[in-house]
Amino acid sequence: MRLSLGIVTGFLGLKSFAASENTVKPRQINGTDYKVGFTPLKTNWTDTVGTSPWPEYPRPRMQRPKWKNLNGVWRYRNTTDSSLESPPFGQALEKPVLVPFCLESALSGVTGKNRIWSWYQTSFDVPSSWKASGNSVLLNFGAVDYEATIFVNGHKAGFHRGGYFEFSVDVTSYLKANGANELLVYTFDPTDMDKVQIPIGKQSLWRSDMIWYTPCSGIWQTVWLESTPTEHIAKIDLVADMHGQVNVTVHSNSNSNIAYEITVHELNSDDAKKIANGITGTPFIFTVDSPQLWTPDTPTLYNISIRYGSDIVQSYTGFRTVSRGVIGNVQRPLLNGEFVFPFGTLDQGYWPDGIYTAPSVEAMSYDLKVLKNVGYNMVRKHVKVEPALYYRACDEMGILVIQDMPSLRPQVDGVGQLDPAAQPEFNRQLALLVEQLKSYPSIFAWTIYNEEWGQATSPPWPEFGLSDMVRSLDPTRLINAVSGWWDHGAADFMDNHHYTTPQCGTPLWYNYDPADTSGHNAGYDPSRIGLQGEFGGIGTKVDFNHSWYKTLDGQSAYKLADDILHWNYLAGNLLTQLREQVEEFACSGGVWTQTTDVEGEVNGMMTYDRSIIRMNTTMFKDEIQALYAAAAKRANKTETE
Known part of the structure; x- marks a missing residue:
């Protein structure tokens, strides 16, 4: 049977930069040879994905207005362990791959098996307004399974291990003054081969019974750039309880102790319900009077703005214990x-x-x-x-x-x-x-x-x-x-x-x-x-x-x-x-x-x-x-x- 859903039709009014006039979102179209790979089963959305997937701002709890989505058609090469010693700088890799879909999937266009070692390649431009501001440029990954080594314009820019976790790389010092920048990502994903034990959930290369599924290798969540001040917010820890008490720690990229301003907005409004001031790197507690509480029946959420020097980010929270x-x-x-x-x-x-x-x-x-x-x-x-x-x-x-x-x-x-x-x-x-x-x-x-x-x-x-x-x-x-x-x-x-x-x-x-x-x-x-x-x-x-x-x-x-x-x-x-x-x-x-x-x-x-x-x-x-x-x-x- 089919079900007609007369309920939530979209996100409920939280601030988002996905449609902001300040958003810069051209896609990476590296060649025209991409097509959806074979899958034994499609969904109603398979043929609607196109080459600009997941265009939404990907990090709703810490949004900035200047960002650029890098999802789209990249280039790909199946490789070997030793190839990390000689990255394919300046080469056009042979295959198209649609990011952010893992290499085993039909939507990636690769639909490969045993993709243990892989190279990804794309290029990107940095908006001239970002360069003129003297700000930093961060390259963000939602998740890459399992290890990722990042190269920008021939320089090793970063490394990350863990297939489920977001990470960022400051690529400012590796960018060209003008023109396109080359991005290479080398991924290694052993899954469960050869007695390897790493966090993999239900992925398996070799099990065939009903509770083990096709593995997921490589980039599988959104990749994006953002412009930040040199001194900027790196992380926000925030919880709000049933009594209106907000416990927040704002972490800076330099681990410095500098003042910031936090504003909790009235519901469905830009008006301030509460303004408070804290110091980065230190837990800070303040109270909001009479908040409406978050429950499954009444999932009330409050927009939040945090100003740290010239860095302004948007977030949100719900009050519950x-x-x-x-x-x-x-x-x-x-x-x-x-x-x-x-x-x-x-x-x-x-x-x-x-x-x-x-x-x-x-x-x-x-x-x-x-x-x-x-x-x-x-x-x-x-x-x-x-x-x-x-x-x-x-x-x-x-x-x-x-x-x-x-x-x-x-x-x-x-x-x-x-x-x-x-x-x-x-x-x-x-x-x-x-x-x-x-x-x-x-x-x-x-x-x-x-x-x-x-x-x-x-x-x-x-x-x-x-x-x-x-x-x-x-x-x-x-x-x-x-x-x-x-x-x-x-x-x-x-x-x-x-x-x-x-x-x-x-x-x-x-x-x-x-x-x-x-x-x-x-x-x-x-x-x-x-x-x-x-x-x-x-x-x-x-x-x-x-x-x-x-x-x-x-x-x-x-x-x-x-x-x-x-x-x-x-x-x-x-x-x-x-x-x-x-x-x-x-x-x-x-x-x-x-x-x-x-x-x-x-x-x-x-x-x-x-x-x-x-x-x-x-x-x-x-x-x-x-x-x-x-x-x-x-x-x-x-x-x-």
């Missing part, structure tokens, strides 16, 4: 001091045409609108990090996010074996994840480990120290140390994975024993919040017009229904069971698997191409509201008992 507390002897997650029942889907974020990258912001937002339309108030972003515009969409729509850390490869030579060298890098990148995303109001909780993937299976258990690290970086959110099993009692959640029968907040199936390391610790620990971290997993075989694999044997799920009618029947039964566990036990949240089909895994709310919505939307709306009502009734009942 995430915590946990005991209500009627049950540990509950709290939003603004009240028990909220977070209920959403396992959100993989894969696309048949773009793999890791949606064809457009419109396509990316469509998934969230479908979920919001039936009443889901949360997504668990599963072992992947999305572009910043995804989190802005969640902020604006009122969708809570449980954000997973991308997992290490689960096995090396045996179940649960961990390469000792992998742990320090995992720890470093976990810190990058928190630092990059901790200012988005929609982020509700962090997940460190999914099941046993890359988790050490002998003491000392790493999740205790990592929970402490995450808490030190972000004390404003909850932490799910281990989603699924091999749980030893760390952090805020007791998280169970059980597909065919939910087991949320109840001791009926298993008793929790933190000393037991021999199997799944899937019981209930009353000292923490009971969460059904994954359940459902029901699927149906899909017509080949809407399936990644063109054989029925290639389609699988944890449980297959005969058709969509029976799929909804089984789904209704599972939702009823979860509601009963809310009513009778200590269930405080749930995650349905999953938003969409992914490749051979056919258990989504929608097919992989987003063309068929399996949900009986009336039934799902009723059942989800019944869950919320049961949680509210249980909270009120236990408070008065």
